[in-house]
Amino acid sequence: xxxxxxxxxxxxxxxxxxxxxxxxxxxxxxxxxxxxxxxxxxxxxxxxxxxxxxxxxxxxxxxxxxxxxxxxxxxxxxxxxxxxxxxxxxxxxxxxxxxxxxxxxxxxxxxxxxxxxxxxxxxxxxxxxxxxxxxxxxxxxxxxxxxxxxxxxxxxxxxxxxxxxxxxxxxxxxxxxxxxxxxxxxxxxxxxxxxxxxxxxxxxxxxxxxxxxxxxxxxxxxxxxxxxxxxxxxxxxxxxxxxxxxxxxxxxxxxxxxxxxxxxxxxxxxxxxxxxxxxxxxxxxxxxxxxxxxxxxxxxxxxxxxxxxxxxxxxxxxxxxxxxxxxxxxxxxxxxxxxxxxxxxxxxxxxxxxxxxxxxxxxxxxxxxxxxxxxxxxxxxxxxxxxxxxxxxxxxxxxxxxxxxx
Amino acid sequence: xxxxxxxxxxxxxxxxxxxxxxxxxxxxxxxxxxxxxxxxxxxxxxxxxxxxxxxxxxxxxxxxxxxxxxxxxxxxxxxxxxxxxxxxxxxxxxxxxxxxxxxxxxxxxxxxxxxxxxxxxxxxxxxxxxxxxxxxxxxxxxxxxxxxxxxxxxxxxxxxxxxxxxxxxxxxxxxxxxxxxxxxxxxxxxxxxxxxxxxxxxxxxxxxxxxxxxxxxxxxxxxxxxxxxxxxxxxxxxxxxxxxxxxxxxxxxxxxxxxxxxxxxxxxxxxxxxxxxxxxxxxxxxxxxxxxxxxxxxxxxxxxxxxxxxxxxxxxxxxxxxxxxxxxxxxxxxxxxxxxxxxxxxxxxxxxxxxxxxxxxxxxxxxxxxxxxxxxxxxxxxxxxxxxxxxxxxxxxxxxxxxxxx
Numbered sequence: 001x002x003x004x005x006x007x008x009x010x011x012x013x014x015x016x017x018x019x020x021x022x023x024x025x026x027x028x029x030x031x032x033x034x035x036x037x038x039x040x041x042x043x044x045x046x047x048x049x050x051x052x053x054x055x056x057x058x059x060x061x062x063x064x065x066x067x068x069x070x071x072x073x074x075x076x077x078x079x080x081x082x083x084x085x086x087x088x089x090x091x092x093x094x095x096x097x098x099x100x101x102x103x104x105x106x107x108x109x110x111x112x113x114x115x116x117x118x119x120x121x122x123x124x125x126x127x128x129x130x131x132x133x134x135x136x137x138x139x140x141x142x143x144x145x146x147x148x149x150x151x152x153x154x155x156x157x158x159x160x161x162x163x164x165x166x167x168x169x170x171x172x173x174x175x176x177x178x179x180x181x182x183x184x185x186x187x188x189x190x191x192x193x194x195x196x197x198x199x200x201x202x203x204x205x206x207x208x209x210x211x212x213x214x215x216x217x218x219x220x221x222x223x224x225x226x227x228x229x230x231x232x233x234x235x236x237x238x239x240x241x242x243x244x245x246x247x248x249x250x251x252x253x254x255x256x257x258x259x260x261x262x263x264x265x266x267x268x269x270x271x272x273x274x275x276x277x278x279x280x281x282x283x284x285x286x287x288x289x290x291x292x293x294x295x296x297x298x299x300x301x302x303x304x305x306x307x308x309x310x311x312x313x314x315x316x317x318x319x320x321x322x323x324x325x326x327x328x329x330x331x332x333x334x335x336x337x338x339x340x341x342x343x344x345x346x347x348x349x350x351x352x353x354x355x356x357x358x359x360x361x362x363x364x365x366x367x368x369x370x371x372x373x374x375x376x377x378x379x380x381x382x383x384x385x386x387x388x389x390x391x392x393x394x395x396x397x398x399x400x401x402x403x404x405x406x
Numbered sequence: 407x408x409x410x411x412x413x414x415x416x417x418x419x420x421x422x423x424x425x426x427x428x429x430x431x432x433x434x435x436x437x438x439x440x441x442x443x444x445x446x447x448x449x450x451x452x453x454x455x456x457x458x459x460x461x462x463x464x465x466x467x468x469x470x471x472x473x474x475x476x477x478x479x480x481x482x483x484x485x486x487x488x489x490x491x492x493x494x495x496x497x498x499x500x501x502x503x504x505x506x507x508x509x510x511x512x513x514x515x516x517x518x519x520x521x522x523x524x525x526x527x528x529x530x531x532x533x534x535x536x537x538x539x540x541x542x543x544x545x546x547x548x549x550x551x552x553x554x555x556x557x558x559x560x561x562x563x564x565x566x567x568x569x570x571x572x573x574x575x576x577x578x579x580x581x582x583x584x585x586x587x588x589x590x591x592x593x594x595x596x597x598x599x600x601x602x603x604x605x606x607x608x609x610x611x612x613x614x615x616x617x618x619x620x621x622x623x624x625x626x627x628x629x630x631x632x633x634x635x636x637x638x639x640x641x642x643x644x645x646x647x648x649x650x651x652x653x654x655x656x657x658x659x660x661x662x663x664x665x666x667x668x669x670x671x672x673x674x675x676x677x678x679x680x681x682x683x684x685x686x687x688x689x690x691x692x693x694x695x696x697x698x699x700x701x702x703x704x705x706x707x708x709x710x711x712x713x714x715x716x717x718x719x720x721x722x723x724x725x726x727x728x729x730x731x732x733x734x735x736x737x738x739x740x741x742x743x744x745x746x747x748x749x750x751x752x753x754x755x756x757x758x759x760x761x762x763x764x765x766x767x768x769x770x771x772x773x774x775x776x777x778x779x780x781x782x783x784x785x786x787x788x789x790x791x792x793x794x795x796x797x798x799x800x801x802x803x804x805x806x807x808x809x810x811x812x
Contacts, residue, residue, distance in 0.1 A: 087464035
């Protein structure tokens with residue numbers, strides 16, 4: 001018999017009826033003889049409501065107290081689910097973050113899990129209890145409540161699965177798996193049966209809708225198979241597993257896009273040591289995450305430098321660079337918000353040459369100009385004009401043989 | 407400078423505006439140099455909403471899980487108040503029951519406080535923090551969340567005041583103190599400046615509206631002065647103190663009434679040993695609380711026996727006694743729901759004779775028939791016909807010189 005960790009998201013526990021459905025699903029797994037640990041999110045919308053309430057008190061509410069407030073959301077659903085299971089005569093018990101001994105650092109609002117001493121969970125499992133753990137929350141070494149950031153319940157689930165050496169961590173959500181592309185813009189997109197941890201990590205824009213990316217790192221580190229599936233159907237979803245676990249290795253598993261991009265170019269930057277630091281240190285200090293950086297050397301000891309930032313930070317970053325350009329005597333600074341990034345991802349790429357040229361050709365055939373290129377072992381990303389995003393995704397999806405009827 | 411514990415009830419923290427007002431009041435106390443510990447209830451209505459929600463899952467929701475659910479109410483207000491104080495640049499920190507080390511027994515839903523190791527509160531006070539403690543909740547020796555029953559935040563406050571050896575425990579509520587009678591039926595009722603612990607304990611019907619009676623026992627045991635006052639005005643309320651603390655000793659401090667009464671009489675009960683046990687054991691086993699018991703010996707080895715029960719339990723108790731009467735061969739059983747209990751209470755009674763006869767005379771003058779009488783050291787209670795309740799309260803209030811303009 002297996003040890004199964006099940007995590008249910010906010011839409012799955014949005015009201016008492018849905019909690020009842022979740023309870024039935026858990027009971028079914030338990031009745032098969034499995035040991036079951038359940039991790040819950042807050043009811044859909046509740047966390048946002050609480051954040052809004054805090055926002056009415058202060059634009060920058062105290063982070064420690066905000067965590068105390070937010071933690072009530074998962075506390076509520078955990079109590080209600082345990083109560084429901086008990087009313088169905090199943091032995092169940094809820095545990096809060098500190099009771100499940102989810103030890104984190106002190107970074108309120110975005111804490112990292114340091115350790116899970118799951119002794120109490122183990123004891124309850126030995127007594128054949130169903131253990132219901134409030135997700136998203138932990139406590140720091142001083143016993144203060146912390147939360148793990150947006151989607152943190154996924155990380156709770158995978159980390160608890162790792163601590164318990166669970167056989168599988170099932171993530172129940174309102175989508176039925178990971179798709180080869182966003183079905184909203186690519187009707188030919190299909191659900192993947194399996195995807196590797198690394199592909200998932202590179203699929204931020206597709207994957208983040210179904211799974212907090214940080215949880216994937218945990219799953220990879222401890223080699224926990226994660227099953228992403230819908231809580232509204234019985235169908236199998238997508239397994240996120242080690243790439244050597246016998247899964248079919250597609251050359252390209254998915255095509256992702258990201259419109260949350262903006263680009264800044266510094267023209268004719270003096271090409272001297274230390275100049276990159278001068279350009280990027282202030283940006284990093286402002287907490288702005290730079291994604292791609294491209295440098296083209298010109299003649300005469302000068303270089304052009306282009307980088308991308310999240311669109312929300314574009315204005316601030318551009319102002320910074322305008323000041324910096326003056327200081328370092330670059331010729332000009334300009335920016336562009338109307339860009340997007342499209343990527344193809346696949347562990348199979350490692351063994352296949354020609355993926356990049358196939359991508360470039362497919363885009364060229366539609367006269368889509370490539371502005372920037374970056375690559376990793378299992379991903380190739382191109383920055384293009386924003387207006388071509390949907391077209392580019394469909395073209396690439398088809399070119400790499402991902403279409404449903406392809 | 408004093409150490410002051412302030413408790414704010416549900417109506418005082420019913421929304422963000424009121425929480426802001428509470429924060430201002432706390433800040434004022436803090437600015438005078440006092441050390442301040444605040445105990446909070448849940449927002450008015452929230453606890454009932456949560457109980458209703460649990461009631462939709464099961465008619466008998468699991469008590470452990472119900473406590474986990476209910477505890478979110480005080481957690482929410484504590485976080486919001488601490489956040490508000492921080493936004494006003496006051497050093498504040500919230501503590502939940504287990505963080506404040508409120509140790510209770512395992513009686514979920516009505517737990518008793520065993521111990522408060524207030525180390526963390528002490529440390530925070532030494533750093534000149536305002537400590538905001540979630541009322542109503544504690545944890546048992548295994549770290550499970552418990553709650554202290556209806557009005558339990560009062561008990562939290564007094565118990566924490568006792569643990570900290572506070573100078574005073576201020577209970578902020580929506581009434582401005584303890585009255586000599588219910589102002590709704592006795593317009594001449596006035597607010598008492600002071601009342602003794604024992605009087606308060608005997609004033610259930612008057613006192614319970616402003617203070618959980620169990621908290622008074624705590625206050626008496628540890629001799630903590632309790633100041634019951636309104637959170638909506640600056641006026642002094644009522645001090646609940648030791649009777650030897652120099653307070654003016656009125657012969658009678660208050661007149662209370664209780665319509666939640668019903669009476670059952672067994673006629674011509676064989677007067678033999680063990681008969682009372684046979685009558686009352688089943689009632690006790692059914693969880694019905696018997697208040698007054700009166701036995702009149704008749705001739706011929708028979709006795710009449712009358713007792714009162716809460717009106718909600720009347721039907722059940724009457725059915726029981728009908729069966730018992732047959733078994734023990736009592737002649738008849740009859741009951742009466744249309745009764746009420748009026749009481750006069752006062753520590754001064756101990757040293758004054760004639761209080762009882764004054765009470766009986768006052769009622770006789772209005773032709774109010776007394777059905778049953780019971781007395782304690784500082785209280786005399788009479789059961790009368792329900793329809794005379796309001797008249798009796800006003801007559802007694804006047805007879806004992808309690809009237810405002812008297």
